[in-house]
Amino acid sequence: MANLMQRSLPLTTTRTPVLQFLRFRGKINIQRPKEPHYERARVVAVTQPKYPELPKARSCFQTRAERTKEQLENPYNEIIAREVRNWLNHSQLVAIFHLNSITADEIFRVRVQLHKQNLHLKSYGRKIIDQAVTGTPYEAIMPLFHSNHCIVFSPNQQQIGALLKITRRVPQMVLLGGIVEKTLLSRNELMAYAQMPNLQGAQAQLVQTLNLAAGQLVQHLQTHQANLVQVLDVHAKGNGDTNTNTTETADES
Amino acid sequence: MSVPFSGTLRRSGGIVSAIGKQLKSINLKGVKRITVQFDPFAENVKSTREFFFLLSTPKVIQTNPKCVVKSDIVCDRQAASIKFALIDSAQEQAKVKEIRFNSGNLNTLELLELCNKHVSSLAPPEEVTNKVLTKAEKQKLGGGSKKALKKK
Numbered sequence: 001m002a003n004l005m006q007r008s009l010p011l012t013t014t015r016t017p018v019l020q021f022l023r024f025r026g027k028i029n030i031q032r033p034k035e036p037h038y039e040r041a042r043v044v045a046v047t048q049p050k051y052p053e054l055p056k057a058r059s060c061f062q063t064r065a066e067r068t069k070e071q072l073e074n075p076y077n078e079i080i081a082r083e084v085r086n087w088l089n090h091s092q093l094v095a096i097f098h099l100n101s102i103t104a105d106e107i108f109r110v111r112v113q114l115h116k117q118n119l120h121l122k123s124y125g126r127k128i129i130d131q132a133v134t135g136t137p138y139e140a141i142m143p144l145f146h147s148n149h150c151i152v153f154s155p156n157q158q159q160i161g162a163l164l165k166i167t168r169r170v171p172q173m174v175l176l177g178g179i180v181e182k183t184l185l186s187r188n189e190l191m192a193y194a195q196m197p198n199l200q201g202a203q204a205q206l207v208q209t210l211n212l213a214a215g216q217l218v219q220h221l222q223t224h225q226a227n228l229v230q231v232l233d234v235h236a237k238g239n240g241d242t243n244t245n246t247t248e249t250a251d252e253s
Numbered sequence: 254m255s256v257p258f259s260g261t262l263r264r265s266g267g268i269v270s271a272i273g274k275q276l277k278s279i280n281l282k283g284v285k286r287i288t289v290q291f292d293p294f295a296e297n298v299k300s301t302r303e304f305f306f307l308l309s310t311p312k313v314i315q316t317n318p319k320c321v322v323k324s325d326i327v328c329d330r331q332a333a334s335i336k337f338a339l340i341d342s343a344q345e346q347a348k349v350k351e352i353r354f355n356s357g358n359l360n361t362l363e364l365l366e367l368c369n370k371h372v373s374s375l376a377p378p379e380e381v382t383n384k385v386l387t388k389a390e391k392q393k394l395g396g397g398s399k400k401a402l403k404k405k
Binding site: 098099100101140143144147148172174188 | 293294295296298299302303305306309310311324326328
C-alpha cells in the first residue's frame with residue numbers, strides 16, 4: 001500500500017516490485033548460457049578490461065637473475081642446527097653410520113631397540129650439519145655425511161657395547177666412526193673401545209701392573225722358604241701315613 | 254637455403270635419470286660376492302658410498318639374492334675399491350677370478366656404466382621356461398588326485 005502511494009515526482013522514485021519471484025529447488029543454468037542480444041553483447045565487448053603487457057625485453061634477464069641469485073635461507077635451518085649442536089654437546093657417545101637401502105619398518109624396529117637402551121637414532125641433512133658444526137671442534141666429522149647416513153646419540157658412553165650388539169643384527173647400518181668423550185674415533189678404535197673393560201676393571205688392571213714389580217721381588221725372596229715348607233709338608237704327611245700304617249698293623253697283630 | 258636439423262629432439266633427463274637407466278639394466282647373476290672397501294674420512298668416497306647404497310636396493314638384490322654385498326671400512330687412507338668375486342661360469346667366460354674397480358676418481362654414473370659393461374655382461378643367460386600346459390596335460394598332472402576325490 002505504501003509502495004503504491006505517490007509522494008514525490010513521477011519517475012524519480014524507486015519502487016520495489018510488487019511481486020518478487022523466488023527460485024525453489026530448480027537448478028540454475030550456467031553451462032549453456034543464452035547468447036546475449038546484440039546490444040548487450042556490444043556493451044559487454046566494449047567494457048572488457050585491457051591489461052597492459054609487460055615489455056618482455058626488460059624481464060628477459062630478470063628470470064635468469066632470479067634463478068641464479070643466492071636463495072634466501074630458511075630460518076628454521078638455524079633452529080635445527082642448534083638442536084644438532086645441543087645433541088653433540090650433551091652426548092658422551094655419538095656413532096655415525098652409513099645407511100643402505102632399508103624399509104621404514106626395519107628402521108623403526110632398530111629405533112625402538114635402541115631407545116630401550118637410551119640410545120637415540122637421528123638423521124639430519126648435510127647442509128644443516130655443516131651449519132651446526134663449522135667453527136666448532138666437531139668439524140672433523142663432516143666428511144662422513146656425504147651419503148645416506150644416520151647418527152646415534154647417547155648420554156652414557158658405556159652403551160657402546162649395547163649399540164654394537166643391536167647394529168650387528170642390522171646389515172644395512174655400517175659403522176663409520178664416532179665421538180666418545182669429545183674424542184673422534186675411527187671404526188676400529190670404536191670396536192676396541194667397546195672391548196675395553198669398564199673404569200673399575202681398568203683401575204684394577206692398573207693396580208695389578210703397578211704391583212707387578214714389587215710382587216715379583218717378594219716372590220723371588222720367598223721362593224726358597226716356600227719350597228722348603230712344601231717339601232717338609234709332603235715329608236710330614238708321608239711319615240704320618242707310615243706311622244698310621246704301622247700302628248694299624250700292630251693293632252691287627 | 255635452410256640449415257639442416259642438428260641437435261636433439263628430446264631433452265635428456267639429467268644425471269639422475271641416467272643413473273636410473275643404468276640401474277635398470279644391472280644384473281648381478283654372475284657375481285657371488287661384492288666387497289666395497291673405503292675409508293670414510295677420505296675425500297672422494299662419495300661415489301663409492303652411493304654405489305654401495307644403489308647395490309643394496311631391493312631391485313638390484315633381486316637379480317641375484319645369493320650374492321653377498323659386504324663392506325670393508327678401513328682407516329689407513331687406502332684408496333676406495335669395489336671387488337666383484339665372480340661365479341665359476343663367469344670366471345671361465347672372463348678368464349679372471351674377480352673384477353676390481355678403483356673408485357677414487359670415478360663418479361656414480363661411471364661406476365654403474367663400468368659395472369654394466371664388465372659385470373652384467375657376465376651373467377649366465379636365463380633358461381626360458383615358457384611351456385604352456387594344455388587342459389589335457391593339466392588334467393593328467395592333477396587327474397589322479399581329482400579322480401580319487403570323485404570316487405569318494
